[in-house]
Amino acid sequence: MSLTVNGLDELRRLAGHHLGASAWVRVSQGRINTFADATDDHQWIHTEPERAKDGPFGVPVAHGFLTLSLFIPLFSELLEVRGVTTKVNYGLNRVRFPAPVPVESRLRLVADLASVEDVPGGVQLAVDGSIEIEGGQKPAAVLQSLTRFYA
Template sequence: MSITVDGLDALKKLAGSDLGTSEWIEVTQERVDTFADATGDHQWIHVDPERAKDGPFGAPIAHGYLTLSLFIPLFTELLDVRGVTTKVNYGLDKVRFPSPVTVGSRVRLAARLTEVADVPGGVQITVDGTIEIEGGTKPAAALRSLSRFYA
């Protein structure tokens, strides 16, 4: 499900809205290895499947920051803002990783647009998001994201 709005005024009208959930995506070992190469974090719990079988999670797990980075592609499935010149990530107010994501798991984003506030030249949106693990009892990540859209 995707919500499309045209311009900042239409975006402001969505404040307080539930944006729904994205499609599920699989977290593969290839994605984890690519992230490890990009960040230099090659800890064995992420990149050594054989050793990770005997580790604390029984399998390799995604990096917490890999899980967090999935917010962007998952969020773009939920909200498409047209009629703006620039879209930027402004930051995060809070992030928690309640449950690890084992390789082979599928995750999705559930999100709510909690606030739309004016900033010089545009608006800042606040999104509360939960990255859910298919079949899991706790989320992989809970976060509050700040983004800016400029006219």
């Protein structure tokens, strides 16, 4: 379920707000292979299902950076900001990958809006996120993302 805000003033008032959880997204072998092609990272633990059966995880696993890249579309499900001209992915303060993502897993983002700070022409959001694996004991990724919105 998406929260919609209108403009920077409403966004400022959301600091400290729990944004909820996104829908689940499946990580298929096709998605993993497409990511491998896009990044030229064809390590066998990701792209060779037969060989991966004998590897450390028993199945192919998603790239950590594939998991991280899902933050943007999953976050977009949680917060819609209207009345701004530009949205910029400004970076990350921290990222960890506590658990591997086995092929065919389902992931979702659970996020909190940690802070909203003024920057020239807009605001910068720090979002604390956890990308969960359905049925998993540990998250696939924990991170703090920085996003800027300009009026």
